[in-house]
Amino acid sequence: MRETASSDELLAWYDRHAREMPWRVSPADRAAGITPDPYRIWLSEVMLQQTTVAAVKEYFVKFTTIWPTVNDLARAQDADVMAAWAGLGYYARARNLLKCARVVASEHNGIFPKTRVGLQALPGIGPYTSAAIASIAYDLPETVLDGNVERVMARLHAVETPLPTAKPELIALAEQHTPQTRAGDYAQAVMDLGATICTPKSPACGICPWRDPCAGRASGIAPELPRKLPKKAKPIRRGFAYVLRNSGGDWLLETRPDKGLLGGMLGWPGSDWSDAPDPAAPVQVEWNEVGAEVRHTFTHFHLILDVFCATSDVPPARGFFVSARDFRPSDLPTVMRKVHDVAKHRFE
DNA sequence: AAAGCGTGGTA
DNA sequence: TTACCAAGCTT
Structure with missing residues (x-):
């Protein structure tokens, strides 16, 4: 086991394995100077909150077809947006989506704020989504902490503290790994890693770009991490x-x-x-x-x-x-x- | 700050 | 069938 896990080897893995998504700009396109559309990044990130990529794809295409820009969405009828969101779940997201679009259109001239703090002041944008938009859309060196990153960091550093207690500890670890350049690609790389290799059950440690520095793998407890407090029964x-x-x-x-x-x-x-x-x-x-x-x-x-x-x-x-x-x-x-x-x- | 808030896929 | 899980936010 090596001492450190570097963002460079994860980015190298991402350059080869990045998955195609309707809202994503590939590493090659980004290298060619193509920048992501903040509206599409925001929309995709809100849809992806607690929701799988597979479920989001069709909704993302539908929304961007009907409402290609944030100004279009800001002018939409509430009932039309709620109907378009039907089936995706967590409907407060749709209500906040429309509120946010209207604030961006009317108070920010249709342009999403370019700082994490500015983004997080908007409805429906919390700690994760603000960091995701800042890094992915604007290439700012902000650190995302979603379920994937929690799992990857808990395993990489063999953190045995159960969630949600472990969260501050995991944030600190995640920040240590975030590079100053290509932060957006890096954020997507960690999440892709968590979604495809460092999975909740049966992680594919053998093909993981971070297998050597992974403390969880070294001690054999990676599949059990992150630990979580027991959940309540549903009435x-x-x-x-x-x-x-x-x-x-x-x-x-x-x-x-x-x-x-x-x-x-x-x-x-x-x-x-x-x-x-x-x-x-x-x-x-x-x-x-x-x-x-x-x-x-x-x-x-x-x-x-x-x-x-x-x-x-x-x-x-x-x-x-x-x-x-x-x-x-x-x-x-x-x-x-x-x-x-x-x-x-x-x-x- | 703990609880409320959806859904579909998977083991 | 049941339980768990997924790129969280709000109050």
């Missing part, structure tokens, strides 16, 4: 969902409150989600129980929904009707799309 909650159509075939939907779970998203009227939900039907009609329950797991609880449907022209107490022509199940968050999936046959 089961229940609820009711109501799918109503009028005689014209329009669907009754509502926009959920801006805060909280699925905030700002379309959904079917329904009960609260709890141990003992209040049925809370949106209108007094003869409801038909669909029979098939909808099961869905959120970050912190399991949900079981009992789905009812009806056709009626009695005016509902809440919600609004969307014509069959305008209704697209893909505009709904996944749990609501599942409700539609089990209910739609009842209207055929």
Whole structure:
């Protein structure tokens, strides 16, 4: 085992193995003077928060096709952006995305701030994303610390302190490795390493560019790192969902409150989600129980929904009707799309 | 500062 | 089926 891991050998590995991504400028193009578009880097980094590259790709292409610049996005309707984000999850990101675009357009002349501090003052941009944009888009020597970097650093230095306690320690280590030049390529290189070689389970240490200096590999504990505090069990909650159509075939939907779970998203009227939900039907009609329950797991609880449907022209107490022509199940968050999936046959 | 906040893939 | 996991941020 050698004493140090150098950014140079990781960059050399990245030059050979960098993966293609729609928002990424290849090391070769960057060397040729092509610089990344900060708007596209920002958009991709927000989408990538707690989300896999595979899931993000199609959404990134969709967003950049509809809204090619931050000024275009700033002018978009809220409902259009939320519908376009549907299915990607963590919907506060979409609300903050639009807020951020509008601040950049109106207060920064459509140009993203060129410092980490300036970036982090914007909605939805935290410690990770500010460092990612600063380094990748502007080539500033800022250090990213995401789940990949945490894992790589914990293994490289055999840090046995469990997360999240270990975080400050891992930041300090990560900063020591960040080079003054090519910081953006370096940031992407560490994350690629974590995604493809230094993986959570069964890391491919044999082909790792940092295998020699890796203390975790030397002591044989690399696959067990980083250690983490145990997680809480998810409780089961229940609820009711109501799918109503009028005689014209329009669907009754509502926009959920801006805060909280699925905030700002379309959904079917329904009960609260709890141990003992209040049925809370949106209108007094003869409801038909669909029979098939909808099961869905959120970050912190399991949900079981009992789905009812009806056709009626009695005016509902809440919600609004969307014509069959305008209704697209893909505009709904996944749990609501599942409700539609089990209910739609009842209207055929 | 601990908890809330989605989803789909994988073992 | 269940549990874990992924380029985190906000309050």
